[in-house]
Amino acid sequence: MPSKLSVRDLDVAGKTVFVRVDFNVPLNDRQEVTDDTRIAASLQTINHLLERNAAIVLASHLGRPKGKNVFEMSLSPVADRLAELVKSPVRFARDCVGAEVKELIAGLNPGEILLLENLRFHAEETTNDADFARELAEGCDLYVNDAFGTAHRAHASTEGMTRHFSECAAGMLVTKELDFLGQMLQKPKRPSAALLGGAKISGKIPVIESLLKSIDTIMIGGGMAFTFFRALGLNVGASLVDEELLETAKRILDSAKEVGREILLPVDLVIAREISNDAETKIILPTDIPEGWMGLDIGPKTIALYSDVLERSQSVFWNGPMGVFEVSNFAKGTMEMATAMATATGRGTITVVGGGDSVAAIAALGLKEQFGHISTGGGASLEYMEGKPLPGVEALSELQRS
Ligand code: AMP
Numbered sequence: 001m002p003s004k005l006s007v008r009d010l011d012v013a014g015k016t017v018f019v020r021v022d023f024n025v026p027l028n029d030r031q032e033v034t035d036d037t038r039i040a041a042s043l044q045t046i047n048h049l050l051e052r053n054a055a056i057v058l059a060s061h062l063g064r065p066k067g068k069n070v071f072e073m074s075l076s077p078v079a080d081r082l083a084e085l086v087k088s089p090v091r092f093a094r095d096c097v098g099a100e101v102k103e104l105i106a107g108l109n110p111g112e113i114l115l116l117e118n119l120r121f122h123a124e125e126t127t128n129d130a131d132f133a134r135e136l137a138e139g140c141d142l143y144v145n146d147a148f149g150t151a152h153r154a155h156a157s158t159e160g161m162t163r164h165f166s167e168c169a170a171g172m173l174v175t176k177e178l179d180f181l182g183q184m185l186q187k188p189k190r191p192s193a194a195l196l197g198g199a200k201i202s203g204k205i206p207v208i209e210s211l212l213k214s215i216d217t218i219m220i221g222g223g224m225a226f227t228f229f230r231a232l233g234l235n236v237g238a239s240l241v242d243e244e245l246l247e248t249a250k251r252i253l254d255s256a257k258e259v260g261r262e263i264l265l266p267v268d269l270v271i272a273r274e275i276s277n278d279a280e281t282k283i284i285l286p287t288d289i290p291e292g293w294m295g296l297d298i299g300p301k302t303i304a305l306y307s308d309v310l311e312r313s314q315s316v317f318w319n320g321p322m323g324v325f326e327v328s329n330f331a332k333g334t335m336e337m338a339t340a341m342a343t344a345t346g347r348g349t350i351t352v353v354g355g356g357d358s359v360a361a362i363a364a365l366g367l368k369e370q371f372g373h374i375s376t377g378g379g380a381s382l383e384y385m386e387g388k389p390l391p392g393v394e395a396l397s398e399l400q401r402s
Protein backbone atom coordinates (compact mmCIF):
# COMPACT_ATOMS: atom_id res chain seq x y z
CA MET A 1 0.00 0.00 0.00
CA PRO A 2 1.41 3.42 -0.89
CA SER A 3 2.24 5.77 1.98
CA LYS A 4 -0.05 8.67 2.51
CA LEU A 5 0.86 12.29 3.04
CA SER A 6 1.05 13.11 6.75
CA VAL A 7 0.08 16.35 8.47
CA ARG A 8 3.79 16.59 9.31
CA ASP A 9 4.54 16.97 5.58
CA LEU A 10 2.24 19.98 5.15
CA ASP A 11 3.33 23.60 5.16
CA VAL A 12 0.53 24.94 7.33
CA ALA A 13 1.76 28.31 8.57
CA GLY A 14 -0.86 30.98 7.99
CA LYS A 15 -3.17 28.48 6.28
CA THR A 16 -6.69 27.44 7.27
CA VAL A 17 -6.70 23.69 7.81
CA PHE A 18 -9.89 21.60 7.87
CA VAL A 19 -9.44 18.65 10.22
CA ARG A 20 -11.96 15.78 10.27
CA VAL A 21 -11.75 14.50 13.85
CA ASP A 22 -13.61 11.79 15.75
CA PHE A 23 -15.36 13.59 18.62
CA ASN A 24 -18.12 10.97 18.81
CA VAL A 25 -17.98 11.01 22.62
CA PRO A 26 -20.58 9.94 25.20
CA LEU A 27 -22.62 12.77 26.81
CA ASN A 28 -24.79 12.44 29.92
CA ASP A 29 -28.28 13.95 30.21
CA ARG A 30 -26.78 17.21 31.49
CA GLN A 31 -24.88 17.47 28.19
CA GLU A 32 -21.53 16.79 29.83
CA VAL A 33 -18.76 14.79 28.19
CA THR A 34 -18.39 11.60 30.27
CA ASP A 35 -15.34 10.18 28.47
CA ASP A 36 -12.95 12.53 26.68
CA THR A 37 -10.53 9.86 25.37
CA ARG A 38 -11.32 10.67 21.75
CA ILE A 39 -10.90 14.42 22.27
CA ALA A 40 -7.58 13.87 24.02
CA ALA A 41 -6.49 11.55 21.19
CA SER A 42 -6.82 14.40 18.67
CA LEU A 43 -4.61 16.79 20.65
CA GLN A 44 -1.38 15.68 19.01
CA THR A 45 -2.56 16.81 15.57
CA ILE A 46 -4.26 19.95 16.90
CA ASN A 47 -1.19 21.03 18.89
CA HIS A 48 1.07 20.32 15.91
CA LEU A 49 -1.06 22.70 13.81
CA LEU A 50 -1.32 25.34 16.55
CA GLU A 51 2.45 25.36 17.07
CA ARG A 52 2.88 25.95 13.33
CA ASN A 53 0.48 28.87 13.29
CA ALA A 54 -2.38 27.34 11.34
CA ALA A 55 -6.02 28.34 11.71
CA ILE A 56 -7.94 25.14 12.52
CA VAL A 57 -11.47 24.19 11.49
CA LEU A 58 -12.56 20.99 13.25
CA ALA A 59 -15.50 18.84 12.19
CA SER A 60 -16.96 15.60 13.53
CA HIS A 61 -20.11 13.58 13.87
CA LEU A 62 -21.67 12.62 17.21
CA GLY A 63 -24.24 9.84 17.48
CA ARG A 64 -26.80 9.14 14.80
CA PRO A 65 -29.04 12.20 14.45
CA LYS A 66 -30.06 10.97 10.96
CA GLY A 67 -30.03 14.34 9.21
CA LYS A 68 -31.90 16.23 11.94
CA ASN A 69 -30.80 18.89 14.37
CA VAL A 70 -30.90 16.98 17.68
CA PHE A 71 -30.04 19.11 20.74
CA GLU A 72 -28.73 16.09 22.70
CA MET A 73 -26.20 15.39 19.95
CA SER A 74 -24.77 18.89 19.70
CA LEU A 75 -20.97 19.16 19.74
CA SER A 76 -21.18 22.36 21.80
CA PRO A 77 -20.13 20.62 25.09
CA VAL A 78 -17.17 19.14 23.21
CA ALA A 79 -15.95 22.65 22.31
CA ASP A 80 -15.80 23.48 26.03
CA ARG A 81 -13.92 20.31 26.93
CA LEU A 82 -11.50 20.75 24.03
CA ALA A 83 -10.79 24.32 25.17
CA GLU A 84 -9.82 22.96 28.61
CA LEU A 85 -7.59 20.27 27.15
CA VAL A 86 -5.88 22.45 24.56
CA LYS A 87 -5.65 25.40 27.00
CA SER A 88 -6.80 27.79 24.35
CA PRO A 89 -10.23 29.21 23.38
CA VAL A 90 -12.34 27.15 20.97
CA ARG A 91 -15.03 28.89 18.97
CA PHE A 92 -18.16 26.99 18.13
CA ALA A 93 -20.24 27.30 14.96
CA ARG A 94 -23.93 26.43 15.29
CA ASP A 95 -23.88 24.61 11.96
CA CYS A 96 -21.24 23.01 9.74
CA VAL A 97 -22.20 24.82 6.52
CA GLY A 98 -23.95 28.09 5.61
CA ALA A 99 -23.32 31.82 5.62
CA GLU A 100 -22.59 32.12 9.34
CA VAL A 101 -19.99 29.35 9.17
CA LYS A 102 -18.36 30.95 6.14
CA GLU A 103 -18.05 34.21 8.05
CA LEU A 104 -16.54 32.50 11.10
CA ILE A 105 -13.99 30.67 8.94
CA ALA A 106 -13.07 33.87 7.09
CA GLY A 107 -12.52 35.63 10.42
CA LEU A 108 -10.35 32.86 11.91
CA ASN A 109 -6.76 33.94 12.65
CA PRO A 110 -3.67 31.72 12.72
CA GLY A 111 -3.50 29.88 16.04
CA GLU A 112 -7.29 29.91 16.48
CA ILE A 113 -9.68 26.95 16.57
CA LEU A 114 -13.25 26.72 15.31
CA LEU A 115 -15.35 23.60 15.95
CA LEU A 116 -18.28 23.07 13.60
CA GLU A 117 -21.62 21.61 14.68
CA ASN A 118 -22.36 17.88 14.18
CA LEU A 119 -21.86 16.96 10.51
CA ARG A 120 -24.66 14.40 10.65
CA PHE A 121 -27.27 17.09 11.37
CA HIS A 122 -27.22 17.11 7.55
CA ALA A 123 -28.25 13.88 5.80
CA GLU A 124 -25.94 14.94 2.95
CA GLU A 125 -22.92 14.03 5.10
CA THR A 126 -23.58 10.27 5.02
CA THR A 127 -24.95 10.28 1.45
CA ASN A 128 -21.69 11.95 0.40
CA ASP A 129 -23.57 14.69 -1.44
CA ALA A 130 -21.26 16.51 -3.85
CA ASP A 131 -22.67 20.02 -3.21
CA PHE A 132 -22.53 19.56 0.55
CA ALA A 133 -18.93 18.32 0.29
CA ARG A 134 -17.97 21.39 -1.78
CA GLU A 135 -19.61 23.69 0.76
CA LEU A 136 -17.77 22.02 3.65
CA ALA A 137 -14.45 22.62 1.93
CA GLU A 138 -15.11 26.31 1.27
CA GLY A 139 -12.74 28.76 2.93
CA CYS A 140 -10.16 26.11 3.91
CA ASP A 141 -6.75 25.66 2.26
CA LEU A 142 -5.70 22.17 3.39
CA TYR A 143 -7.46 18.97 4.49
CA VAL A 144 -6.46 16.57 7.26
CA ASN A 145 -8.30 13.39 8.27
CA ASP A 146 -7.62 12.27 11.83
CA ALA A 147 -10.84 10.26 12.30
CA PHE A 148 -9.82 6.64 11.79
CA GLY A 149 -13.13 5.36 13.19
CA THR A 150 -15.03 6.67 10.14
CA ALA A 151 -12.31 6.06 7.53
CA HIS A 152 -14.21 3.00 6.26
CA ARG A 153 -17.13 5.21 5.25
CA ALA A 154 -17.21 7.29 2.07
CA HIS A 155 -18.94 10.30 3.59
CA ALA A 156 -18.77 13.95 2.51
CA SER A 157 -16.30 14.85 5.26
CA THR A 158 -14.11 11.76 4.79
CA GLU A 159 -14.15 11.35 1.01
CA GLY A 160 -16.26 13.83 -0.99
CA MET A 161 -14.62 17.00 0.20
CA THR A 162 -11.06 15.78 -0.44
CA ARG A 163 -11.65 16.48 -4.15
CA HIS A 164 -11.58 20.20 -3.39
CA PHE A 165 -8.06 20.29 -1.96
CA SER A 166 -4.72 19.86 -3.69
CA GLU A 167 -3.23 18.39 -0.51
CA CYS A 168 -5.07 15.97 1.80
CA ALA A 169 -3.09 14.49 4.65
CA ALA A 170 -3.48 11.89 7.39
CA GLY A 171 -3.54 13.22 10.94
CA MET A 172 -1.20 11.72 13.50
CA LEU A 173 -3.80 9.36 14.91
CA VAL A 174 -4.63 7.97 11.47
CA THR A 175 -0.92 7.60 10.64
CA LYS A 176 -0.37 5.67 13.88
CA GLU A 177 -3.33 3.38 13.14
CA LEU A 178 -2.06 2.68 9.62
CA ASP A 179 1.46 2.00 10.90
CA PHE A 180 0.38 -0.52 13.54
CA LEU A 181 -2.42 -2.26 11.62
CA GLY A 182 -0.41 -2.19 8.39
CA GLN A 183 2.53 -3.89 10.06
CA MET A 184 0.24 -6.66 11.36
CA LEU A 185 -1.24 -7.13 7.92
CA GLN A 186 1.91 -7.01 5.86
CA LYS A 187 5.01 -7.90 7.81
CA PRO A 188 4.26 -8.84 11.41
CA LYS A 189 7.24 -9.70 13.60
CA ARG A 190 7.33 -13.49 13.75
CA PRO A 191 6.22 -15.70 15.26
CA SER A 192 2.94 -13.83 14.90
CA ALA A 193 -0.49 -14.64 16.31
CA ALA A 194 -4.08 -13.42 16.17
CA LEU A 195 -6.74 -13.91 18.80
CA LEU A 196 -10.22 -13.67 17.33
CA GLY A 197 -13.51 -13.94 19.16
CA GLY A 198 -16.97 -12.44 19.32
CA ALA A 199 -20.30 -13.55 17.98
CA LYS A 200 -20.63 -12.30 14.40
CA ILE A 201 -18.64 -14.84 12.44
CA SER A 202 -19.82 -13.39 9.12
CA GLY A 203 -17.87 -10.21 9.83
CA LYS A 204 -14.76 -12.08 10.97
CA ILE A 205 -14.46 -14.65 8.16
CA PRO A 206 -12.87 -12.18 5.70
CA VAL A 207 -10.48 -11.10 8.48
CA ILE A 208 -9.41 -14.70 9.11
CA GLU A 209 -8.91 -15.24 5.38
CA SER A 210 -6.80 -12.12 5.11
CA LEU A 211 -4.75 -12.91 8.25
CA LEU A 212 -3.96 -16.40 6.95
CA LYS A 213 -1.62 -14.63 4.50
CA SER A 214 0.56 -13.11 7.22
CA ILE A 215 -0.15 -14.57 10.67
CA ASP A 216 1.39 -17.86 11.86
CA THR A 217 -1.19 -18.90 14.47
CA ILE A 218 -4.84 -17.85 14.63
CA MET A 219 -6.60 -18.61 17.92
CA ILE A 220 -10.39 -18.69 17.82
CA GLY A 221 -12.68 -18.10 20.77
CA GLY A 222 -16.11 -16.67 21.50
CA GLY A 223 -19.36 -17.61 19.81
CA MET A 224 -17.78 -18.04 16.41
CA ALA A 225 -15.80 -21.11 17.53
CA PHE A 226 -19.03 -23.15 17.38
CA THR A 227 -19.53 -22.67 13.66
CA PHE A 228 -16.06 -24.20 13.25
CA PHE A 229 -16.87 -27.07 15.65
CA ARG A 230 -20.13 -27.71 13.79
CA ALA A 231 -18.24 -27.66 10.48
CA LEU A 232 -16.01 -30.39 11.93
CA GLY A 233 -19.10 -32.47 12.65
CA LEU A 234 -19.36 -31.94 16.43
CA ASN A 235 -22.63 -31.52 18.31
CA VAL A 236 -22.64 -28.07 19.83
CA GLY A 237 -25.95 -28.20 21.71
CA ALA A 238 -27.64 -24.80 21.85
CA SER A 239 -24.42 -22.87 21.14
CA LEU A 240 -24.37 -20.07 18.60
CA VAL A 241 -23.93 -21.42 15.06
CA ASP A 242 -24.18 -19.70 11.69
CA GLU A 243 -25.53 -22.57 9.56
CA GLU A 244 -24.91 -20.64 6.35
CA LEU A 245 -21.19 -20.43 7.01
CA LEU A 246 -20.44 -24.09 7.76
CA GLU A 247 -18.94 -24.71 4.31
CA THR A 248 -16.89 -21.51 4.53
CA ALA A 249 -15.61 -22.49 7.98
CA LYS A 250 -14.57 -25.90 6.67
CA ARG A 251 -12.84 -24.31 3.68
CA ILE A 252 -10.92 -21.94 5.96
CA LEU A 253 -9.67 -24.80 8.15
CA ASP A 254 -8.55 -26.67 5.02
CA SER A 255 -6.86 -23.69 3.43
CA ALA A 256 -4.96 -22.94 6.67
CA LYS A 257 -3.46 -26.42 6.44
CA GLU A 258 -2.55 -25.89 2.79
CA VAL A 259 -0.66 -22.66 3.47
CA GLY A 260 1.01 -24.04 6.60
CA ARG A 261 -0.77 -21.80 9.10
CA GLU A 262 -2.26 -22.94 12.37
CA ILE A 263 -5.87 -22.32 13.39
CA LEU A 264 -6.45 -23.23 17.04
CA LEU A 265 -9.92 -23.91 18.43
CA PRO A 266 -10.78 -24.11 22.15
CA VAL A 267 -9.81 -27.39 23.83
CA ASP A 268 -12.29 -26.91 26.68
CA LEU A 269 -15.34 -24.76 27.29
CA VAL A 270 -17.50 -23.24 29.99
CA ILE A 271 -21.10 -24.22 29.27
CA ALA A 272 -24.50 -23.33 30.75
CA ARG A 273 -28.14 -23.71 29.83
CA GLU A 274 -28.74 -19.95 29.90
CA ILE A 275 -26.76 -16.74 29.80
CA SER A 276 -27.09 -15.82 33.45
CA ASN A 277 -24.92 -15.69 36.55
CA ASP A 278 -27.55 -17.83 38.28
CA ALA A 279 -27.22 -20.65 35.77
CA GLU A 280 -25.30 -23.82 36.60
CA THR A 281 -21.97 -23.99 34.71
CA LYS A 282 -19.71 -26.90 33.72
CA ILE A 283 -16.29 -27.16 32.15
CA ILE A 284 -16.24 -29.78 29.40
CA LEU A 285 -14.44 -30.88 26.23
CA PRO A 286 -15.81 -29.45 22.95
CA THR A 287 -16.86 -32.99 22.01
CA ASP A 288 -19.10 -33.27 25.09
CA ILE A 289 -21.64 -30.44 24.84
CA PRO A 290 -25.01 -31.88 25.97
CA GLU A 291 -28.29 -31.01 24.23
CA GLY A 292 -29.72 -27.71 25.47
CA TRP A 293 -26.36 -26.42 26.78
CA MET A 294 -24.33 -23.61 25.19
CA GLY A 295 -20.65 -22.86 25.10
CA LEU A 296 -20.29 -19.40 26.65
CA ASP A 297 -16.57 -19.07 27.43
CA ILE A 298 -13.24 -20.76 26.80
CA GLY A 299 -12.11 -23.09 29.60
CA PRO A 300 -8.90 -23.08 31.72
CA LYS A 301 -6.94 -25.44 29.43
CA THR A 302 -7.68 -23.19 26.45
CA ILE A 303 -6.62 -20.13 28.45
CA ALA A 304 -3.33 -21.91 29.22
CA LEU A 305 -2.85 -23.01 25.60
CA TYR A 306 -3.57 -19.58 24.11
CA SER A 307 -1.47 -17.82 26.78
CA ASP A 308 1.40 -20.10 25.83
CA VAL A 309 1.10 -19.06 22.17
CA LEU A 310 1.04 -15.40 23.26
CA GLU A 311 4.18 -15.96 25.27
CA ARG A 312 6.02 -17.32 22.24
CA SER A 313 4.78 -14.61 19.83
CA GLN A 314 6.58 -11.45 18.78
CA SER A 315 3.41 -9.76 17.53
CA VAL A 316 -0.29 -10.31 18.28
CA PHE A 317 -3.53 -8.90 16.87
CA TRP A 318 -6.67 -9.21 18.99
CA ASN A 319 -10.31 -8.67 18.14
CA GLY A 320 -13.40 -9.93 19.93
CA PRO A 321 -14.18 -11.41 23.36
CA MET A 322 -13.55 -15.08 24.18
CA GLY A 323 -16.98 -15.49 25.76
CA VAL A 324 -20.09 -13.63 26.90
CA PHE A 325 -17.87 -11.34 28.95
CA GLU A 326 -20.73 -9.01 29.90
CA VAL A 327 -21.86 -11.72 32.36
CA SER A 328 -19.18 -12.34 34.99
CA ASN A 329 -19.56 -16.16 34.98
CA PHE A 330 -18.43 -16.14 31.34
CA ALA A 331 -15.87 -13.31 31.48
CA LYS A 332 -12.83 -15.21 32.71
CA GLY A 333 -11.49 -16.24 29.29
CA THR A 334 -11.60 -12.69 27.93
CA MET A 335 -10.13 -11.14 31.07
CA GLU A 336 -7.32 -13.72 31.33
CA MET A 337 -6.40 -13.21 27.68
CA ALA A 338 -6.37 -9.42 28.17
CA THR A 339 -4.04 -9.88 31.14
CA ALA A 340 -1.81 -12.29 29.20
CA MET A 341 -1.59 -9.81 26.33
CA ALA A 342 -0.66 -6.98 28.69
CA THR A 343 2.07 -9.18 30.17
CA ALA A 344 3.32 -10.04 26.67
CA THR A 345 3.47 -6.33 25.83
CA GLY A 346 5.62 -5.79 28.90
CA ARG A 347 8.05 -8.39 27.54
CA GLY A 348 8.32 -6.56 24.22
CA THR A 349 5.62 -8.25 22.11
CA ILE A 350 3.87 -5.89 19.69
CA THR A 351 0.19 -6.04 20.64
CA VAL A 352 -2.52 -4.48 18.50
CA VAL A 353 -6.16 -4.47 19.57
CA GLY A 354 -8.76 -3.98 16.87
CA GLY A 355 -11.25 -1.93 18.86
CA GLY A 356 -14.76 -2.89 19.98
CA ASP A 357 -15.53 -5.21 22.89
CA SER A 358 -11.91 -6.24 23.46
CA VAL A 359 -11.18 -2.63 24.38
CA ALA A 360 -14.05 -2.63 26.88
CA ALA A 361 -12.51 -5.70 28.57
CA ILE A 362 -9.08 -4.08 28.68
CA ALA A 363 -10.54 -0.85 30.09
CA ALA A 364 -12.49 -2.79 32.75
CA LEU A 365 -9.22 -4.31 33.94
CA GLY A 366 -7.45 -0.93 33.88
CA LEU A 367 -4.88 -2.31 31.42
CA LYS A 368 -5.29 0.26 28.63
CA GLU A 369 -1.84 1.77 29.09
CA GLN A 370 -0.21 -1.65 28.90
CA PHE A 371 -0.95 -2.43 25.25
CA GLY A 372 1.08 -1.52 22.19
CA HIS A 373 -1.76 -0.07 20.16
CA ILE A 374 -5.48 0.03 20.78
CA SER A 375 -7.33 0.98 17.63
CA THR A 376 -9.85 3.80 17.87
CA GLY A 377 -11.97 2.28 15.11
CA GLY A 378 -13.56 -1.15 15.55
CA GLY A 379 -15.28 -1.35 12.15
CA ALA A 380 -12.52 0.50 10.34
CA SER A 381 -9.75 -1.64 11.82
CA LEU A 382 -11.55 -4.88 10.88
CA GLU A 383 -12.12 -3.69 7.31
CA TYR A 384 -8.48 -2.69 7.09
CA MET A 385 -7.40 -6.11 8.38
CA GLU A 386 -9.60 -7.70 5.72
CA GLY A 387 -7.34 -5.95 3.25
CA LYS A 388 -10.19 -3.70 2.07
CA PRO A 389 -9.26 -0.20 0.96
CA LEU A 390 -10.68 2.41 3.38
CA PRO A 391 -12.30 5.25 1.37
CA GLY A 392 -11.20 7.87 3.91
CA VAL A 393 -7.58 6.75 3.59
CA GLU A 394 -7.61 6.12 -0.15
CA ALA A 395 -8.81 9.70 -0.68
CA LEU A 396 -5.68 11.15 0.94
CA SER A 397 -2.78 12.39 -1.17
CA GLU A 398 0.06 10.00 -1.76
CA LEU A 399 3.45 10.78 -0.33
CA GLN A 400 5.75 11.79 -3.17
CA ARG A 401 9.18 10.40 -2.44
CA SER A 402 12.00 12.42 -3.93
P1 AMP B 1 -18.75 -9.20 18.00
O1 AMP B 1 -19.54 -7.93 17.89
O2 AMP B 1 -18.90 -10.12 16.85
O3 AMP B 1 -17.29 -8.95 18.35
O4 AMP B 1 -19.37 -9.99 19.24
C1 AMP B 1 -19.30 -9.52 20.56
C2 AMP B 1 -20.30 -10.28 21.38
O5 AMP B 1 -20.05 -11.66 21.29
C3 AMP B 1 -20.29 -9.95 22.84
O6 AMP B 1 -21.44 -9.23 23.16
C4 AMP B 1 -20.29 -11.33 23.54
O7 AMP B 1 -21.24 -11.44 24.56
C5 AMP B 1 -20.65 -12.25 22.40
N1 AMP B 1 -20.16 -13.62 22.60
C6 AMP B 1 -18.91 -14.01 22.87
N2 AMP B 1 -18.84 -15.33 23.04
C7 AMP B 1 -20.07 -15.83 22.88
C8 AMP B 1 -20.64 -17.12 22.93
N3 AMP B 1 -19.88 -18.19 23.20
N4 AMP B 1 -21.96 -17.25 22.68
C9 AMP B 1 -22.72 -16.16 22.42
N5 AMP B 1 -22.24 -14.90 22.35
C10 AMP B 1 -20.93 -14.74 22.57
